Amino acid sequence: MTPDRPLRADAARNRAALLDAAAAEFAEQGLEASVADIARRAGIGKGTVFRHFPTKDDLLAAVVLDRIDGLASLARTLIPAADAGAALLEFMGAAAGRQRQLDLSFLREAGGVNERLDGARSELFEAIIALVERAKSAGAIRPDVTGMDVILLMCAPNHVVSFVPGAPPELWRRYLAIIFDGLRPAGANPLPHPSPG
Template identity: 40%
Template sequence: MTLADQTAATPAPGQPAQRGRRADAERNRAAIIEAAGVVFAEQGGTVDVREIARRSGVGMGTLYRHFPTKDDLLATVLGQEFSSWLTDAHRQATAIEDPWQALTGFFEQMLAKQGRNRALVESYAAAGGPTESCARHCYAVMDELRLRCLNAGLLRPDVTTADLVLLSTTLSQTVLATVDSQPGQWRRLLRISLDGLRSHNTEPLPGPATHADPSRND
């Protein structure tokens, strides 16, 4: 082996230690996110981050190096969870041949998911999702499901996607209000609400139609 080969094969001073620090940092970040997901689901977004640090096994300084504020941590954890759920729910809805079953199944999945995660239902009831990107994605999925039902003649024609989003937000408030006292009570209100969306209801809806789209900034 030449001197040049020996030099190339020898790691620069500090490289192993740097790689070790990066690996430790990645493990700490993953532990924080995992613990936060459990704690936020159990206790909601108002939980003290010291509980998250305790469960993840890291110090407060380490937690704050990765997530300077609790809002940063909450958005990261819920954004990942919501996006993963929404992608799966959309895939399942697309695979269902009957448009009405696809729409109702999507609502049921959404509210059931929120019923198991206090912080997630808080974020959806307040803003339609944990992040703007999540809200836009959810709106697009609901719009697709609405159009399927409308084209099949199953949905009353004056229902807009914004109506469906508002309905889901209202039902999320029901989930939030009854999650401890009457878990699952939202299923009754969901059935009543969805029956009102069917095309056999021909009496015009009151008030002007709403067409708010979170993907637009105007």
């Protein structure tokens, strides 16, 4: 599949710089950040970007893949935690406490353009579902919410905060706390619509 002859030194260096720059630029500008800006930030030419990634979407996929893998391994680490409720809250905090836009983009990419990304996403979802089930069993969250609910609500704090102009960097914690309180069993009211697939 992948002969993967090792990259030349300068190529590897540029690729790393490119990924860093792309992550930063996507985080700041949203996913309509231009390839030219990313290249400039990385200190390389635009052509070099397309040498490493055939298309802008592939570049985005690589950045997103990093992030998904990081979140998935964190989730797996947290599954056996003693306090399942705290573990879920910590995970949601890690998911929310990043820069804007990128966060749920891996959900949006519906079609299986990128197989590795699809696999990583599935693994992440499974880990999240396990976290949620453990938290439910422990009585830390209400029984009528699903893993999918948590996945969807995960980065709402981040999104919400993006609307306040000079937002303090920790403001998202406030909205995560409110939303998480909504996930707790105490005072839960019946939900008016079933959870999506």
